[in-house]
Amino acid sequence: MKERKNNGSQFWLTKIEPLEGESISHFLGRFRRVKGNRFSAASGLGQVVGLGAVLARWEKFYFNPFPTQQELEALADIVMLDVDRLRLMFPPKGTTMKCKPTLLCAACYQEEPYHRLEWQFKDQKGCDRHQVRFLSKCINCDTAFLIPSQWEVGECQHCGLKFEKMARHQIRI
Numbered sequence: 001m002k003e004r005k006n007n008g009s010q011f012w013l014t015k016i017e018p019l020e021g022e023s024i025s026h027f028l029g030r031f032r033r034v035k036g037n038r039f040s041a042a043s044g045l046g047q048v049v050g051l052g053a054v055l056a057r058w059e060k061f062y063f064n065p066f067p068t069q070q071e072l073e074a075l076a077d078i079v080m081l082d083v084d085r086l087r088l089m090f091p092p093k094g095t096t097m098k099c100k101p102t103l104l105c106a107a108c109y110q111e112e113p114y115h116r117l118e119w120q121f122k123d124q125k126g127c128d129r130h131q132v133r134f135l136s137k138c139i140n141c142d143t144a145f146l147i148p149s150q151w152e153v154g155e156c157q158h159c160g161l162k163f164e165k166m167a168r169h170q171i172r173i
């Protein structure tokens with residue numbers, strides 16, 4: 001992690017590295033919360049980036065209209081990433097997203113605790129890696145998962161069951 005002053009802003013912000021296949025929602029949540037940044041909501045970061053409420057929509061996987069190159073560049077500057085790297089956290093053109101419910105492969109989460117973008121692809125029937133269906137709610141209390149930008153601790157926000165403990169309840173494809 002390093003701190004840097006962005007070209008486009010007056011702020012010193014802490015840079016974080018994106019993880020392999022990480023969704024933009026999960027990444028933005030981590031970025032907002034990391035020490036030194038502390039944007040409590042997407043709207044706060046949106047203001048800094050000059051993108052207003054657009055970031056809150058992206059955190060919910062609403063990509064219609066699709067982010068413009070200009071918007072991506074504005075965000076890339078603030079999060080201090082190459083725009084091409086940032087772009088990888090968004091769906092490829094032509095890929096339809098399933099915005100709701102937020103999906104989880106607990107087996108993947110067990111290996112590395114973050115939300116993968118491809119879990120929300122509409123045509124994705126389950127996890128290719130583990131050959132299981134995704135979970136859409138807590139296996140203990142049936143509460144739907146929060147959007148990934150709010151996955152601060154990786155557990156059900158209602159009953160506290162850890163995501164990684166849910167893997168054994170995933171149905172094989």
Ligand SMILES: [Zn+2]
Binds near residue numbers: 130
């Ligand atoms: Zn998996």
Ligand SMILES: [Zn+2]
Binds near residue numbers: 157159
């Ligand atoms: Zn629960």
